[in-house]
Amino acid sequence: MNYSSELKKFLTSQYIYSGARIALAIVIPSIILAQFGLLKEYFLFPLGTSFVGLTDQQGPFIRRRNTLILSIFSFFLIALLASLVKEFPIAVYLEIIIFGFFFSMIGVYGLRLATFGSIALVVLSIFIDGHLTGEDILKSTFIFFLGCVWFFVIFMIVSKLQPYKLASQVVGENYLELADYLRIKAKYYTKNPDFNELLNQLITQQIKIKNHQEDTREIVFKTRQIVNESTTQSRILMLMFLNSFDLFDKLLTSENDYKRMTQVFGDTTLFHKIHDYLLAMADEITNLGISLQSGLTFRQITNFDNELKKIYDDFFDHRSQRFSSETLEDFMMMRQVLMRITEITDEVKTIMTVHSQDKKLAKSLSSGLDYSKFLPKEEKMNLKVLFSNFSLNSGHFRHAIRVTIALLIGYIVSRFEILGIGHSYWILITIIAILKPAYSTTKHRNLLRLFGTIAGGVIAYIILYFVKDPGAILVILLLSMILCFSLLKSKYFWAVLFMTIYIFLSFNFLRPGNVNVIFKDRILDTLIGGAVTFLVAYFILPVWEHTQNLDLMKKSSKSNLDYFRLIMDHFMKKELHDQDFRISRKNAIIDLANLSDNFQRMISDPKNQQRKLETVHQFVTTTHLITAYTASLSQYAKSGHEFPEIDFQNWKIKISAELLRTSSLLFQQDLDEQTRTESHIKPEDQVFDLLEKRKAELENQAISNERTFTVSHLTEIKNIRELLALIYDVAKDQRKIIEEYRIYQSTTAKQ
Structure with missing residues (x-):
């Protein structure tokens, strides 16, 4: 590994850039307030800055701006309402139910609003017992509001200075x-x-590339400055x-x-x-x-x-x-x-x-491309979309119920005096951070959260024990904050570790000497939050990955068939637009990546929920090969060369029929006998004859030492024919895999 390049990649990435921006937006006002002895009184200012900063997800400028504005006013109203009703237990439980369900359900509108909803619930958790607002609720929440606005100001300035x-x-x-x-x-x-x-x-890396390309599509294609501006x-x-x-x-x-x-x-x-x-x-x-x-x-x-x-x-x-x-x-x-x-x-x-x-x-x-066709599908912002997901068939609905129940249980447990929990917010924050729609993700984050908290707490304890210089502690606090916000998306364990360090150091600035209490509370709260999350994720309307296998297989099978047919049409001189080719390729790669991602998450599910794991793995592998071989075939189709020696018409019929047999099994459709017959057609190629002729020539002539860098026509048609044979063989193997898979499903259904 080239450690120099890895360091440069990290230091120049959007994550460190974003993390530094959030951290500096928090720390600079904090230092100024501390100089005037006002930090304890105005602690809610940097807190508001941090919450709004976390909602700033990558994407087009307009969407980021609108989400920040929505966050500012939503967080202010949540903080105000939670502080006003803190003395009324029934009202507190009602707000947990209503807010917990609503801010989890808005995830139907995409990842950006899902993130906003999660942070909104964190704000609720922080203010739910009123320990931060004190007696003057209006003043405290207004300070919090100003902190939220401060990050928006920073965002607007930076966006104007560095639009690209x-x-x-x-x-x-x-x-x-x-x-x-x-x-x-x-x-x-x-x-x-x-x-x-x-x-x-390779399959794992394809998933990463697909995710990055999806995010980049939205930013590049939907950012007006990038698409329409004529600047170099x-x-x-x-x-x-x-x-x-x-x-x-x-x-x-x-x-x-x-x-x-x-x-x-x-x-x-x-x-x-x-x-x-x-x-x-x-x-x-x-x-x-x-x-x-x-x-x-x-x-x-x-x-x-x-x-x-x-x-x-x-x-x-x-x-x-x-x-x-x-x-x-x-x-x-x-x-x-x-x-x-x-x-x-x-x-x-x-x-x-x-x-x-x-x-x-x-x-x-x-390019002449219609960029709108390359964008990821998004749900429209209307109530119809929201209410259409009010069903147990909706993963968003099931997740919202789990989050709400987990928050209720977490809050109830935090009220048990025997546990000696000072405040409930860390238990609730732990639940919100860990509990995700997929059980596998929840399980993974649960362990990372626990180990990260313990490791971070121990390191912070050592720092506070040995380091007495406030300036040195402040530098460590700033670095920890930057690293936390930078690693939050990619390295969750390290993000939690640095988050724990900067939280410990922050509390030490506000209340020196309480490190033992902080350490005990954080560890205990994390253990309780993790236990509640695990139990709810496992027993309350869980969504196991095997339930999504079939739908993802159907999509991938269909997109591969469409991709293959389009390439074969091009060989047969049917008109092919570059945009059609790009869209077909995009769909095949995205569907393959989604299927692969589903399989990898399935590995983390409980053993009894890993239904036909090996069969699904075989389907993922064969799908990858069909996509890759078809992509290789496309390079010859786009070369503009003629290949009359290959019977493309019958190859298209033969391979399409085999792919259709797989699709019919997946969609549980009856297949006519003609399609079965077509899958056994023998294309009338001339490749083998030409190859044997060339071998005979080599037997009777001296080997030429001529060094030419162009590939011979015989080499091209041989490779095209081999690719077609490979696609057919893999398609046939995939069909057999699905036959076994459907037999298993039928047997399971009868039981």
Whole structure:
């Protein structure tokens, strides 16, 4: 691992940038108030700043602004109402029920409002017993309101000063994830690779790339400044983002028969040179991503042309020694690999040219795409959507009930005097932070929260015991706050650890000498909150991942069929628009990533809920292969070359029929006999005849030492035919997997 690059990636990321902004917005007013001896009296000011700051999720400027405005007034009203009714137990329980359910249900409108709803419940938890507002409720809540407004002011100033910052950072993140994907690909060119493990790593990385691309789509396509402005910077950002899709497509299409290649070339220097070259290219893509994140100038280190020439020279030297009619197909396979690597190299070089701020190239950007078709689907903000989810069939409804019940139980437990709990808020905050719609996520976060709290508490205890200088403690507090807010999305354990440290240090500033009480309360509250969360998540309307398997399989099966048919139509010279191709590819990749993500979460469910885990895993694997092979096929379809030697019409009928058989099983539809017959059609290709003819020629003539960098037509049609055969074989395997899956479901239903 390159620790220098990893550090740069983190320090230039949107997470550290956002975390530093929130932390400084909190700390600077706190220092000023402390200088005048007013921090204890105005402690609610930085508290309001922190809550509103946490609702600022990445996305288009207008949505972020509107969410912050909504947060300011909602949090103020919640704090005021909770403080006013604190003396009336019935009213307190009613507000827990009403607010708990409502602010959990608004998650139907997307992740942004789901986050807002969670923070709103944290505000309720903080003010529920009135210990922060004191006697003068109006004054205290108004100070809290001003703190909320302060972050909005900071947000508006920063957004005006750096309008492209977030877009640059998220586009840069795309390239960082693509570089990691390429590093996994490079591992295939090592001695004795673990193919199953590498495939799992690729699928996991595809999920990350898909999530980043979905977030980036919304920011880039929906940010008016990026789409409509004619500035060089906005156009280059758009072009860089579009090219990141093309690069991912190239990486996805570099799917090969790695087992065969390892057997034939595994011990050669050629294999090791390919491995090293791919790693060098990944490092350059990483540096490009860091440059985009930081805004600094990118400097290319590797000379791709020279390094690629060395690989080709090694290939030709190896070919001159071992090439014969027997090894013809092996060298054709390796030649195809080199062609794919060359295409990836060309794509990376194009991206670097764009990033070099070539104004002429930027101004010529005119993709002709309808960007609205590439955006993630969102629910419209109307009551119909909300009320349509008032059903036990809705995951949002079930989650809202779980959150409400957990908050009620947590609050009731906190009132038990025998436990000696000073305030209930930390139990409730723990429940809100841990309890998520998926049981697997809840279980994982529960453990991270517990261990992070204990570790953070111990570290904070040691700091307060040995460090007496207030300035040093303040520096540690600021760093902990920045790291907490920076790691909250990606590294939850570390975020909780640093959160615990800065909370301990904050309370020590306000009430010096109470560290033992704080330590005991935080640990006890976290244990209680974690226990309540686990019990509610397990027993109250749980949503197990296996219940979503079938729907995700259906979507993935359909999108793969549509993607394959579109590519085959292009081979048969039917008109294909670039936008149609991009949308079809996007749907196939997103549905594959969603299915893969569902399987990975399923692994964390209880053993008795891991229904047909191995079967689902096999379906995920075959879906990945069909998508990857189809993507590889698309490169030939878009090349503009003619391939009359291949019977595309019958291949389309044959493979479509096999994919339809799988879909019919998933959708429980009757399949006509014609489709079964079509799946056994034998396409009339001429590839084998031409291949045998070429082998015969090699038997009767001297081997040429001519070094040409173009791939022969025979190599192209051989690889196309092999890809079609691979897609068919995998589709047939997938159909058999689903036949077993449906038999299991039928048996389970009868029981």
